[in-house]
Amino acid sequence: MSATLVRTPDNPRGMRDLPFRLPEVTMAQKRRARAIYDALEERYPNAECALDYTQPHELLVATILSAQATDVGVNKATPALFAAFPEPADYASATPKRIEPYVRTIGLFRNKSKHIHGAMTALIEEHGGEVPTEIDALLALPGVARKTANVVLGDAFGIRVGVVVDTHVERLSKRFALAPEDATVAMVERHLMARLPRAKWTKISHMLILHGRAVCKARGASCDEDEICRKYCAYSKELRRAERG
Numbered sequence: 615m616s617a618t619l620v621r622t623p624d625n626p627r628g629m630r631d632l633p634f635r636l637p638e639v640t641m642a643q644k645r646r647a648r649a650i651y652d653a654l655e656e657r658y659p660n661a662e663c664a665l666d667y668t669q670p671h672e673l674l675v676a677t678i679l680s681a682q683a684t685d686v687g688v689n690k691a692t693p694a695l696f697a698a699f700p701e702p703a704d705y706a707s708a709t710p711k712r713i714e715p716y717v718r719t720i721g722l723f724r725n726k727s728k729h730i731h732g733a734m735t736a737l738i739e740e741h742g743g744e745v746p747t748e749i750d751a752l753l754a755l756p757g758v759a760r761k762t763a764n765v766v767l768g769d770a771f772g773i774r775v776g777v778v779v780d781t782h783v784e785r786l787s788k789r790f791a792l793a794p795e796d797a798t799v800a801m802v803e804r805h806l807m808a809r810l811p812r813a814k815w816t817k818i819s820h821m822l823i824l825h826g827r828a829v830c831k832a833r834g835a836s837c838d839e840d841e842i843c844r845k846y847c848a849y850s851k852e853l854r855r856a857e858r859g
Contacts, residue, residue: 671737725757736755774813
């Protein structure tokens with residue numbers, strides 16, 4: 615499939631071709647997505663990445679750890695981990711076994727220790743010790759899939775090549791009709807990319823995550839009581855119909 619060349623003001627160098635076409639969406643769908651974005655931004659003006667980090671490689675490590683784990687759990691583990699291994703070279707010169715004790719509280723810690731060691735070794739051997747800013751190079755690192763790459767590029771470098779889609783973003787995108795109900799995770803990302811300006815791709819994920827944790831939950835949702843959900847969320851309508859009997 616041919617790609618769509620995207621060049622944007624927030625990346626003056628221009629962007630490499632996207633490896634996929636974005637869905638065709640109407641202007642009404644774009645306006646609705648923008649209205650939802652504005653409502654969420656008013657509610658969560660300071661929404662940002664929930665993972666604690668000070669350097670790009672720390673965000674890369676934290677994001678690898680966050681797969682099937684909570685951000686809170688990752689943030690509890692990373693201070694000691696980052697202190698023990700301050701730079702990529704420190705991970706590379708260690709072994710996965712030496713990393714394991716610092717991440718033992720996180721699920722799949724053995725595999726994640728191997729991925730972290732492999733990724734940091736690749737940074738040293740292939741990228742001069744720096745986190746690459748090209749998505750293909752990031753995706754080639756152990757333990758890095760598109761979600762991780764989008765987090766690192768968007769939050770550490772301000773480079774927007776996609777939208778982070780976790781379980782909260784997927785759920786809310788469908789409830790808010792920002793993506794079809796039967797859309798895969800990959801298609802949810804593409805629908806959000808098509809409906810919102812590129813400059814908003816990073817923050818929309820953070821705001822949807824916050825709203826999904828606070829209000830529009832998978833279980834015990836309070837959508838029927840929330841102003842944003844009452845206006846845009848299909849689940850809110852279901853809850854209100856159920857209340858009416």
